[in-house]
C-alpha cells in the first residue's frame with residue numbers, strides 16, 4: 001500500500017488519541033513504518049530524529065534485538081498467564097525483584113498494571129484503602145497540580161490538572177483538588193525562582209488547611225512535570241513540599257511514568273530530588289515502550305498495611321504483569337544497567353545536552369532554554385517584547401511542524417517546545433538535534449515576519 005492509501009483508510013476508520021480530526025485536513029497523518037537507533041522512518045522515505053523517544057518512552061532506542069528476543073522466547077514458553085489469586089510466573093517475579101533492587105530502599109513491593117493511567121487508577125484506590133485500614137476513612141482528598149498529567153482514564157485525568165481534559169467526559173472523580181504548578185517561567189517571573197518555589201509549596205499547605213488536614217490523604221506530582229511542559233521546579237520547591245507533607249502526615253505519590261528509568265540521570269526522578277515517596281507509578285521507559293507494562297512501586301508503610309491488615313485487595317487487570325511484557329521489561333532494565341545508561345545520562349549526555357541546548361537561548365524566539373538529564377524545553381517568546389505570544393497564534397505548533405518537516409520530532413505544549421530523546425543518543429546526534437531545532441526556530445521566525 002502507498003502512503004495515500006494508508007492516509008485515506010486512516011481518515012475513514014481510525015480515531016487517534018489526542019487528535020483534532022477535522023483539523024487533520026487533506027494532508028492526513030504521517031505513516032511511520034520502521035525505526036532504528038534514534039531515528040524513525042516514514043512511508044515517504046524520510047528519516048527523522050525522534051527527539052521525543054516516541055511518547056517519552058523508547059529509552060533504549062529502536063531496534064534492540066535483545067528485547068525482541070526476550071519477547072519471542074517468552075511468547076513461545078508461556079504467552080499468557082495471570083497473577084490473580086494464587087498464581088504467578090517467573091518473569092513477573094524476577095521483574096518485581098529487579099525493580100525493588102533499583103528503587104529507593106524503603107520500597108520493597110510492586111503492583112503490576114498495563115499502563116501509566118492504570119498505575120494512577122491503582123494509586124487512587126491504594127491511597128484510600130490505606131487510610132481506611134488505618135481507621136481514618138475521612139482522609140479522602142488527593143491534591144494534584146494544575147497542568148499535571150497522570151493519564152487518560154477517569155481517575156488519571158481527574159488526578160491530572162488539565163482543564164481541557166476535565167471539560168470533556170466529566171464529571172471527574174470527586175475529592176481531588178489541584179494547586180498551582182511550580183512553573184517559574186510561565187507564572188513566577190516577577191520573583192526569584194527560589195521564592196517562587198517556596199510560594200508554590202505554601203500553596204500546598206494553604207490547600208491542606210482549606211480542606212482540613214484530617215481529610216487529606218495524599219499529594220501527587222511528577223518530580224519534573226513532563227507533558228505539562230518539561231517543567232523543572234526551582235530547587236527550593238521539593239524540600240519545602242516534603243516538609244509540609246511530613247508535618248500533616250500526608251502520603252507522597254511521585255509519578256515516575258516519564259521521570260523513571262534514567263530520563264533525569266538517575267533511576268528515578270525521586271532520587272534526583274531526594275524524595276521518599278510512598279507510592280511511585282511507573283510505565284513507559286520500564287519496557288522502553290517495546291511492550292505495554294506499568295506498575296506502582298509501593299513503599300513499606302503502605303505495603304505493610306495492605307498486606308498485614310488489608311485482606312484481599314479487589315483490584316487488578318487481566319494484563320497485570322503480563323509474562324511477555326515483564327520479560328521485555330526485565331531485559332530492558334538489565335541492558336540499561338549493563339550499559340551504564342543512567343550514569344552516562346547523568347555524567348555525560350545530560351551535561352552535554354545542557355550546554356548545546358542552552359545555546360538556543362541566543363535565538364530571538366527563545367526566552368528560556370532549560371534541561372535536566374535528557375529532557376529539555378524551549379520557551380518561545382515574541383522577539384520584540386520578550387513576552388509570550390498570544391496562545392491563539394499557535395506559534396508552538398508552527399515550530400513543531402517546521403521541526404518535523406526538517407527531520408526532528410520536537411513536541412509543542414502551547415508555546416513550549418519539548419525534547420526527550422532516547423537515552424542512547426550520541427554527542428553527534430545531540431548536535432544534529434540542536435541544529436535541526438535551530439532551523440525550525442529560524443523557519444518559524446521567518447514565517448512570523450512575513
Ligand code: PLP
Pocket residue numbers: 055115116117118120149150151152156222226227255256257258283284
Ligand atoms: N503519568 C505521566 C506522568 C505521564 O506522562 C503519562 C503519559 O504520558 C501517564 C501517567 C499515563 O500513561 P499511559 O499513557 O501509559 O496511560
